[in-house]
Each structure stands twice: as C-alpha cells, then as structure tokens.
C-alpha cells in the first residue's frame with residue numbers, strides 16, 4: 001500500500017472535504033423504452049432494459 005509522504009495540512013484537508021459538498025444533483029437520463037428517468041449507463045429500474053435488451057426480469061409481477 002502506498003504511504004503518504006507528508007502530512008496533509010488542516011487547510012488542505014478542509015479543502016478536500018469541502019469538495020464532496022456539491023450542490024449539483026446527480027445526472028439523469030431518460031429511458032428510451034419507458035421514458036422514465038434513470039441513471040445514465042445504468043439498467044433502467046422501471047422496465048429493466050439496457051440497450052434494448054431485457055437485463056432485469058421482474059419475477060414478482062403477476063402479468
């Protein structure tokens with residue numbers, strides 16, 4: 001494992017922590033199949049499709 005060469009100053013540490021607090025909302029894409037909002041490059045949680053392929057099969061649905 002890499003070992004840090006020097007101590008991170010309090011100011012640098014605070015700047016590192018402050019960078020996690022972003023006001024931007026996570027990016028969302030529209031599913032081309034069901035037009036629901038989904039995360040880009042992720043399987044759609046609404047219809048279970050990715051790139052026109054059924055990736056997730058809903059086993060709990062009755063229809």
Ligand SMILES: [Zn+2]
Nearest residue numbers: 031034044047
């Ligand atoms: Zn979908």
